[in-house]
Amino acid sequence: MVSLFAKANGKRLIPLLVITVLFAAVMIGCSGKPEGGRSDVTVAELAERLKQAVKLDELKQRDKETLQRLYHLRGDEVEDFVLYTAVSNVKADEVAVIQAKDAAQAERVKQQVSKRIDAQTVKFKDYRPEEYALIQKHVLKSEGRFVLFAVSKAADRLEQLFIEALRRS
Template sequence: MLRLFTKVNVKRLILLLAITVVFAAVLTGCSGKPEGERSEVTIGELAQRLKQAVKLEELKQRDKETLKRLYRLGDDEVEDFVLYTAVSNVKADEVAVIQAKDAAQAERVKQNVSKRIDAQTAKFKDYRPEEYGLIQKHVLKREGRFVLFAVSKDADRIEQVFDEALR
């Protein structure tokens, strides 16, 4: 009889452990965001992450007027942005993260940035081959309402920071 009692207790213990494991798995699975939903990071947070990851001291942070002049973008399209460009116009380094007001505007922002890439390519092609090489290795991508543009020797690292921030 003692042996039967032990087997019953062991079975109950195993059942209790199985229920506990399933319950823990369900709680863990429900604690995150729904699949496909991205965290909404701010431009300020993104700029801070970029500054920590790569050297931006050699670049100058720019204002709305520069954004408008370089990319032909206005307040009606852009919610927020951070823009760094080279201090000298003989350098091609440029980093922009632009948050559009909506997804349709983000596509327009990306198209306008593409026009900037074309202009910079034509400008540097025969004039500064090293800078032209940087432009050829640029990063231009869109994630939701955010557009990243990077012309830098650290463009891959900038892209990685951007991707990690928007996960």
């Protein structure tokens, strides 16, 4: 009777072990990347990758006061950032990488950047059609706590680099 019981339990144990191993494999596979992209990438590293791939020499790097003035962001919302704008106010080129304190604040950052896009659209629509066209092709993308805003002829390339940098394992 004992050996019959052991055989029956053994038959039940194998499917249970298979299910456990499959579950563990799925959980390990899903946990390879932190939610919202890599947590080890910094804004400085992202900015360097963007500068290496796309010529940003014609833009000027701006400070925290400019970030707050353009996007109306509070200091407690932003952990780190890099902002480049055109030297002249007749050009629409602008590139910003902003790391929010958390994902919820990243959504607010996107909302504030959207307001900037609206303002720039009004400003350039009838004044500078070629700059208006650049604004219309802008990129506004978020990955976790990071937000990319790009008004540039190379906006698509900047978006691609941004995504690759944050999704790389």
